[in-house]
Amino acid sequence: MAKNAKFDRGDVIDKAINLYWEKGFHATSMRNLQEVVDMRPGSVYATFGSKEGLFKEALQRYMQLGIDNINNCRQLAGSPLQGLKKFVYQVVVEKRSSSPSGMCMLAKTISELTEENAELLAQAKQSLKTMEAEFEKVLCDAQTLGELDKNKDTKQLARHIQIQISGMRTYASIHDGNVPLEKMIEDMFTHYPF
Amino acid sequence: MAKNAKFDRGDVIDKAINLYWEKGFHATSMRNLQEVVDMRPGSVYATFGSKEGLFKEALQRYMQLGIDNINNCRQLAGSPLQGLKKFVYQVVVEKRSSSPSGMCMLAKTISELTEENAELLAQAKQSLKTMEAEFEKVLCDAQTLGELDKNKDTKQLARHIQIQISGMRTYASIHDGNVPLEKMIEDMFTHYPF
DNA sequence: ACTAGACCTGAACGATTGTTCAAGATATTA
DNA sequence: TAATATCTTGAACAATCGTTCAGGTCTAGT
Numbered sequence: 010m011a012k013n014a015k016f017d018r019g020d021v022i023d024k025a026i027n028l029y030w031e032k033g034f035h036a037t038s039m040r041n042l043q044e045v046v047d048m049r050p051g052s053v054y055a056t057f058g059s060k061e062g063l064f065k066e067a068l069q070r071y072m073q074l075g076i077d078n079i080n081n082c083r084q085l086a087g088s089p090l091q092g093l094k095k096f097v098y099q100v101v102v103e104k105r106s107s108s109p110s111g112m113c114m115l116a117k118t119i120s121e122l123t124e125e126n127a128e129l130l131a132q133a134k135q136s137l138k139t140m141e142a143e144f145e146k147v148l149c150d151a152q153t154l155g156e157l158d159k160n161k162d163t164k165q166l167a168r169h170i171q172i173q174i175s176g177m178r179t180y181a182s183i184h185d186g187n188v189p190l191e192k193m194i195e196d197m198f199t200h201y202p203f
Numbered sequence: 204m205a206k207n208a209k210f211d212r213g214d215v216i217d218k219a220i221n222l223y224w225e226k227g228f229h230a231t232s233m234r235n236l237q238e239v240v241d242m243r244p245g246s247v248y249a250t251f252g253s254k255e256g257l258f259k260e261a262l263q264r265y266m267q268l269g270i271d272n273i274n275n276c277r278q279l280a281g282s283p284l285q286g287l288k289k290f291v292y293q294v295v296v297e298k299r300s301s302s303p304s305g306m307c308m309l310a311k312t313i314s315e316l317t318e319e320n321a322e323l324l325a326q327a328k329q330s331l332k333t334m335e336a337e338f339e340k341v342l343c344d345a346q347t348l349g350e351l352d353k354n355k356d357t358k359q360l361a362r363h364i365q366i367q368i369s370g371m372r373t374y375a376s377i378h379d380g381n382v383p384l385e386k387m388i389e390d391m392f393t394h395y396p397f
Numbered sequence: 398a399c400t401a402g403a404c405c406t407g408a409a410c411g412a413t414t415g416t417t418c419a420a421g422a423t424a425t426t427a
Numbered sequence: 428t429a430a431t432a433t434c435t436t437g438a439a440c441a442a443t444c445g446t447t448c449a450g451g452t453c454t455a456g457t
Binding site for chain 3: 011012013014015048049050051052055
């Protein structure tokens with residue numbers, strides 16, 4: 010005996026991601042957000058509670074998309090390590106120009122927020138840890154399949170990948186993408202520590 | 204036939220750096236800034252023109268402090284490469300907890316700002332390129348002194364250092380510093396590509 | 398068809414934003 | 428000491444911020 014929401018929650022969150030991702034948490038205004046998702050303030054607040062609440066859901070979904078992307082790359086590529094390389098290439102090179110920002114939204118959030126938004130900050134940190142754990146899963150598979158030496162430290166390698174990705178994305182932003190990213194990724198997977 | 208400013212311009216900029224560095228450009232309000240530097244709005248605007256103007260000077264000085272720090276490390280250490288290692292250690296480990304932010308202010312700026320603040324964004328990018336050039340100078344010295352193999356590509360090595368620093372600082376932020384940073388820096392300078 | 402419950406709307410809230418400016422204060426020069 | 432050039436002050440500006448809520452709209456169940 011009621012009325013259904015006329016908007017699609019997933020669509021709204023996706024659009025919110027795009028705006029937050031581009032402008033960051035503080036520079037994104039609720040009014041800007043309301044225009045993009047075509048909702049009136051009352052509906053937004055009834056649905057997400059607050060600016061932080063919507064950002065929280067955006068972060069959560071962003072992370073899930075990232076994990077899905079890792080697994081998708083892994084499936085499309087011929088092997089776990091090839092899958093990781095594909096993922097790095099996709100994130101650092103291909104999506105660099107097409108995304109709202111060349112940086113990872115989670116890394117941007119960690120860089121921007123302080124303890125004044127402790128919950129969001131903690132969530133972004135946790136999400137990046139979760140992504141690193143996904144890297145490690147794939148690396149363990151690589152060991153099982155004999156693609157990666159079994160005496161390699163997968164935790165250390167996962168950390169290495171995480172660091173290289175964020176380092177390269179920042180570097181690419183500095184140079185507007187005019188950098189031999191393909192070669193750098195190639196080097197990353199052929200030289201130490203693999 | 205006039206009156207001298209009662210504040211010290213350098214002190215004001217240093218305090219502005221600390222606030223901008225911690226909270227970022229957008230989350231820092233002019234009122235917050237005015238309190239910290241103990242100036243009234245009229246004086247601030249007469250001196251720096253705008254929020255962007257003050258940020259611009261803060262960025263400029265921040266970069267200069269960074270360059271000074273590189274040269275200082277290089278002088279204190281026994282050799283160019285040792286100096287670079289000392290600098291990395293200082294930035295990634297020692298100053299991580301004592302600074303307003305664990306991240307580099309320039310990198311934070313690049314991560315936060317968009318084309319809406321094109322000038323500031325361009326300046327932050329240029330400053331990071333300048334710092335990379337400083338790395339390369341030191342690496343060239345290392346080659347001259349025979350500390351670094353002469354067939355190494357110093358441009359590539361400078362880029363590598365830049366990427367590792369920003370990658371490690373982000374990573375340290377994610378894990379609140381609970382990471383074997385010392386070992387990672389050690390590995391960075393003993394293994395490939397040095 | 399009617400009613401009840403959920404949803405949508407948009408004006409409005411007080412707080413804060415970056416910024417301006419007229420008036421007062423101060424130190425230097427004549 | 429008086430005149431002058433500069434600096435300082437703080438109230439005030441319009442704009443925008445995140446958020447609220449009373450009232451209208453719609454749909455599902457009876």
